Amino acid sequence: MAFLELEGVRKEFADTVAVEGFDLVADKGEFVSFLGPSGCGKTTTLRMIAGFELPTAGSIRIDGTDVTNRPPNRRNVGMVFQSYALFPNMTVADNIGFGLKVRGRPRDQIKQRVGELLDLIHLGGRGERFPWQLSGGQQQRVALARALAIEPQVLLLDEPLSALDAKIRIALRHQIRSIQRQLGITTVYVTHDQEEALSLSDRVVVMSDGRIEQIGAPADIYNFPATRFVASFVGTLNLLDARVVEASTGRVSVAGQEIRTGVAVDTGHDGSEATVAIRPEGIELGTDGGTNRLTGTVEDVSFLGSIVRTRLRLHEDGTTLSLDTFNDPNLMPPSIDTAVTVSFPPEACLVLARPTAVAAEQRDAVAAAEALL
Amino acid sequence: MTTATATAAQGARRRRRGFGAWWAWVVFILGALYFILPLIGVFAHSIRTRPDIFLAYRQVFADPAFFRGLGYSFLAGLLTVVISLLIIVPTAYWVRLRVPQLRPVVEFVTLMPFVIPPVVLAFGLIRIYSQGPVRLASTDTGLNVMLVGAYVVLSFPYMYRAVDTGLAAIDVRTLTEAAQSLGSGWARILSRVIFPNLRTSLLSGAFLTLAIVIGEYTIAQVLARTTAFAPYLSLLGRNQPYQPAAVSLISFGLTWLAMILIAFLGRGSRTRVQVAGAR
Amino acid sequence: MADVAAVREQEARIAPPAPSRLSWSWLGLVPFFLFCTAFLFLPVAFLVIGSFNDRAGNLTLQNYADLSTGIIPGAFANSIEVSLVTAVAGGVFGFLLAASVVLGGLPRVLRSGLMTFSGVASNFAGIPLALAFIFTLGTLGFLTTLLQSLGLTGFRGVNLTSKLGVEVVYMYFQFPLMVLIIAPALEGLRREWREAAENMGASAFQYWRHVALPILTPSILGAMILLFGNSFGAQATAFQLTGGTLPLVTLVISSQIRGDVLHNPGLGYAMSMGMVVIMGMSILLYTLLQRRAERWLRS
Numbered sequence: 001m002a003f004l005e006l007e008g009v010r011k012e013f014a015d016t017v018a019v020e021g022f023d024l025v026a027d028k029g030e031f032v033s034f035l036g037p038s039g040c041g042k043t044t045t046l047r048m049i050a051g052f053e054l055p056t057a058g059s060i061r062i063d064g065t066d067v068t069n070r071p072p073n074r075r076n077v078g079m080v081f082q083s084y085a086l087f088p089n090m091t092v093a094d095n096i097g098f099g100l101k102v103r104g105r106p107r108d109q110i111k112q113r114v115g116e117l118l119d120l121i122h123l124g125g126r127g128e129r130f131p132w133q134l135s136g137g138q139q140q141r142v143a144l145a146r147a148l149a150i151e152p153q154v155l156l157l158d159e160p161l162s163a164l165d166a167k168i169r170i171a172l173r174h175q176i177r178s179i180q181r182q183l184g185i186t187t188v189y190v191t192h193d194q195e196e197a198l199s200l201s202d203r204v205v206v207m208s209d210g211r212i213e214q215i216g217a218p219a220d221i222y223n224f225p226a227t228r229f230v231a232s233f234v235g236t237l238n239l240l241d242a243r244v245v246e247a248s249t250g251r252v253s254v255a256g257q258e259i260r261t262g263v264a265v266d267t268g269h270d271g272s273e274a275t276v277a278i279r280p281e282g283i284e285l286g287t288d289g290g291t292n293r294l295t296g297t298v299e300d301v302s303f304l305g306s307i308v309r310t311r312l313r314l315h316e317d318g319t320t321l322s323l324d325t326f327n328d329p330n331l332m333p334p335s336i337d338t339a340v341t342v343s344f345p346p347e348a349c350l351v352l353a354r355p356t357a358v359a360a361e362q363r364d365a366v367a368a369a370e371a372l373l
Numbered sequence: 374m375t376t377a378t379a380t381a382a383q384g385a386r387r388r389r390r391g392f393g394a395w396w397a398w399v400v401f402i403l404g405a406l407y408f409i410l411p412l413i414g415v416f417a418h419s420i421r422t423r424p425d426i427f428l429a430y431r432q433v434f435a436d437p438a439f440f441r442g443l444g445y446s447f448l449a450g451l452l453t454v455v456i457s458l459l460i461i462v463p464t465a466y467w468v469r470l471r472v473p474q475l476r477p478v479v480e481f482v483t484l485m486p487f488v489i490p491p492v493v494l495a496f497g498l499i500r501i502y503s504q505g506p507v508r509l510a511s512t513d514t515g516l517n518v519m520l521v522g523a524y525v526v527l528s529f530p531y532m533y534r535a536v537d538t539g540l541a542a543i544d545v546r547t548l549t550e551a552a553q554s555l556g557s558g559w560a561r562i563l564s565r566v567i568f569p570n571l572r573t574s575l576l577s578g579a580f581l582t583l584a585i586v587i588g589e590y591t592i593a594q595v596l597a598r599t600t601a602f603a604p605y606l607s608l609l610g611r612n613q614p615y616q617p618a619a620v621s622l623i624s625f626g627l628t629w630l631a632m633i634l635i636a637f638l639g640r641g642s643r644t645r646v647q648v649a650g651a652r
Numbered sequence: 653m654a655d656v657a658a659v660r661e662q663e664a665r666i667a668p669p670a671p672s673r674l675s676w677s678w679l680g681l682v683p684f685f686l687f688c689t690a691f692l693f694l695p696v697a698f699l700v701i702g703s704f705n706d707r708a709g710n711l712t713l714q715n716y717a718d719l720s721t722g723i724i725p726g727a728f729a730n731s732i733e734v735s736l737v738t739a740v741a742g743g744v745f746g747f748l749l750a751a752s753v754v755l756g757g758l759p760r761v762l763r764s765g766l767m768t769f770s771g772v773a774s775n776f777a778g779i780p781l782a783l784a785f786i787f788t789l790g791t792l793g794f795l796t797t798l799l800q801s802l803g804l805t806g807f808r809g810v811n812l813t814s815k816l817g818v819e820v821v822y823m824y825f826q827f828p829l830m831v832l833i834i835a836p837a838l839e840g841l842r843r844e845w846r847e848a849a850e851n852m853g854a855s856a857f858q859y860w861r862h863v864a865l866p867i868l869t870p871s872i873l874g875a876m877i878l879l880f881g882n883s884f885g886a887q888a889t890a891f892q893l894t895g896g897t898l899p900l901v902t903l904v905i906s907s908q909i910r911g912d913v914l915h916n917p918g919l920g921y922a923m924s925m926g927m928v929v930i931m932g933m934s935i936l937l938y939t940l941l942q943r944r945a946e947r948w949l950r951s
Contacts, residue, residue: 079851081844086848087849087867099853102852102862146852147852150853394756400756401756408769408824410795412784464683467681475681488931489696490887492887493928496924497694500698522690525687584775588776603779606779606780607892610892621784628776632772
């Protein structure tokens with residue numbers, strides 16, 4: 001059941017195209033994230049749904065009604081800002097009740113609704129405080145309650161957690177999701193944090209340079225990235241330069257060692273250049289991980305808590321490969337400069353085309369995206 | 374949504390971004406008129422002399438009293454700036470470095486001139502120094518000393534703030550320790566390290582002080598400094614038809630010059646010391 | 653009075669052998685305090701003491717009681733009226749002017765131009781300002797004759813020796829001062845506040861009524877108080893305009909200095925103290941409002 005629909009949405013600013021060809025249909029109660037690096041157009045799209053920006057072309061419908069050019073104060077959409085944007089001159093209760101007040105609701109009705117919302121965000125009894133008396137996390141909860149007070153058709157969150165500490169961020173993330181489920185409200189969540197997007201959403205829209213790269217469930221996005229950009233932006237990824245040995249059987253050579261990919265290489269002929277992508281967690285130390293084998297020397301071992309990431313040097317030319325293993329206190333991680341063999345199944349490999357002209361450019365974009373992670 | 378409303382909404386937005394709202398233009402033009410009309414008025418008056426429209430200016434520049442007044446007030450302004458800097462820079466520095474507990478006291482004292490109008494300060498000065506052991510008011514030199522002393526006090530509020538914000542920006546403590554570790558003495562630290570780093574805020578404060586002292590009337594008049602620029606202009610304004618307009622315009626030009634210099638110095642920095650109060 | 657009490661209090665705070673770190677360090681402030689003593693504390697203390705003495709040197713409160721006699725109440729009333737009118741009018745107009753460049757979407761050139769002009773105009777006061785208005789709006793002024801030649805034959809200019817005249821002239825430095833003080837506060841209004849309000853269904857009017865104006869109120873009030881003090885302490889402009897015929901506190905004090913027009917030196921001192929008290933209260937109020945404004949606008 002289509003509830004929020006964006007069709008062919010395009011936004012141009014003076015001399016740049018911020019968003020183009022944006023199509024999305026979200027169901028009622030769905031939680032959709034826009035994920036991408038800064039400047040990819042995700043916030044601009046959100047602001048068009050809220051009405052702060054008007055699309056240059058295309059249309060936006062909420063529950064079947066075209067709201068494309070409707071001013072923001074006449075859309076029924078709730079927005080939570082990155083910087084909270086609480087009104088400093090009002091108490092928490094007045095902030096939450098503001099939307100009802102400007103709608104001319106009776107005083108006691110507002111009071112009751114504010115009380116409910118304060119309980120919902122676990123700030124019951126603190127309605128008389130001022131924003132500056134609250135912590136950042138508390139302020140953002142108030143902002144959420146304020147956006148929900150008007151019973152919006154759609155809830156929009158613009159990087160709501162990025163100004164908060166890591167611990168609070170995770171706690172609040174869960175709280176947002178549980179409140180959203182409780183109310184069954186259609187939600188669009190903008191973030192550049194892939195972990196946030198993957199853990200919260202029903203569906204993720206990955207964006208880059210104003211375009212949609214992929215729309216899909218978190219697991220699909222992670223496991224079956226449609227483009228090289230998605231593959232590299234979502235999660236950590238080994239990108240290895242490869243030469244196609246036999247396209248029909250999926251045999252390629254990486255750093256002088258031959259491996260087999262799960263499917264035939266359809267992006268090039270024998271002898272052409274390609275890129276092989278492998279997730280670090282798809283590779284195992286030793287020979288139990290699958291039929292593909294690669295050998296190299298250990299360059300670095302970093303301890304990341306529940307996992308240990310090992311980096312191997314595969315070749316003198318500097319080709320490296322990272323792999324993740326679960327942290328097992330009974331096992332010693334490999335020591336640096338020892339030679340090891342790693343293994344992985346053909347299905348763990350993804351072959352991406354490497355057209356020569358744009359390759360360098362694309363690699364820069366990927367590097368930039370990776371730097372963000 | 375109908376297309377008509379859509380274009381209206383789009384139009385509203387375009388207006389906000391591009392050319393500005395109509396009310397903004399009305400207010401702005403009114404403000405500009407208020408600003409410019411009196412200047413046109415003075416200028417028109419200053420060239421009313423016929424047939425030689427520049428007669429007033431010629432007369433002013435031929436009048437030794439004009440240069441005497443400007444020279445006297447300029448000198449008083451320079452002395453004020455120098456003394457004010459010599460007192461405020463070490464004090465602000467010392468407060469930051471050694472006696473931060475006394476900061477509220479010093480701040481309070483430097484703000485006192487805001488509370489004590491110039492006419493009241495001049496009143497107290499002339500009375501206390503016309504009697505008792507120190508009779509500064511009985512000699513010309515004494516009166517000059519009192520004049521500069523009062524101006525220095527008047528410059529404290531913005532001078533102290535300028536220097537203090539300047540010091541805040543450069544981390545005095547580290548600079549001082551660095552200088553000391555290289556074996557510099559206090560005088561050297563002040564003259565070689567602190568002063569150069571404060572140059573922008575000091576110069577802004579100095580130009581503001583100069584502009585104000587040159588135009589100051591009340592204290593100069595109470596202390597009978599009739600040679601000073603403002604008392605000279607005041608007298609001229611009562612006795613001459615066209616010259617006062619010419620001198621007023623010149624005086625305005627000097628204020629403008631000082632402000633332009635301050636704005637020029639302040640490019641990029643957030644220090645703003647532009648207001649010293651009315652007279 | 654208030655100041656001297658405060659000064660004594662400070663001296664008391666300096667004097668005792670306070671925390672060991674203080675020890676001799678305060679000696680570095682001696683030049684500053686010596687200078688202030690000679691040119692600030694002593695003159696003010698003289699006025700304070702004098703205001704409590706009669707002609708024979710006896711302690712008395714009579715001088716303060718006498719503030720309600722003669723031209724003095726009128727002078728205070730005039731000064732307060734002129735200051736209030738120019739503070740409110742200058743405040744409102746200055747606010748609109750600042751808003752026109754900060755929020756009204758005018759080209760950026762006009763904004764920096766306005767700020768520089770405000771710096772000049774707020775410091776361009778005194779004799780030349782008075783003369784400029786005499787030559788513009790006086791009986792033979794440029795604008796007066798211009799309007800007359802345009803058909804407004806009845807227009808005789810503004811009587812610049814009247815209260816209205818003084819107010820018109822004071823506006824020249826009042827509204828630019830307002831622009832300088834209020835522009836940063838207007839810039840502190842965050843775009844998100846407006847968007848949040850719009851998002852919740854508020855109209856532009858409701859946003860201003862419930863959000864922007866309340867947030868700006870402390871800043872606006874504080875700035876107007878500063879304008880009040882600015883006008884209250886001004887002397888030269890009014891003197892040149894009126895020649896002292898309009899009784900304003902500063903003008904009465906300056907003629908008292910020249911020739912004891914009040915026929916009682918102590919009364920002149922008490923009058924000065926009255927001014928200091930009013931100025932002190934405005935600055936105090938300003939500081940309190942400023943503190944609140946900063947807490948709100950800080951993010």
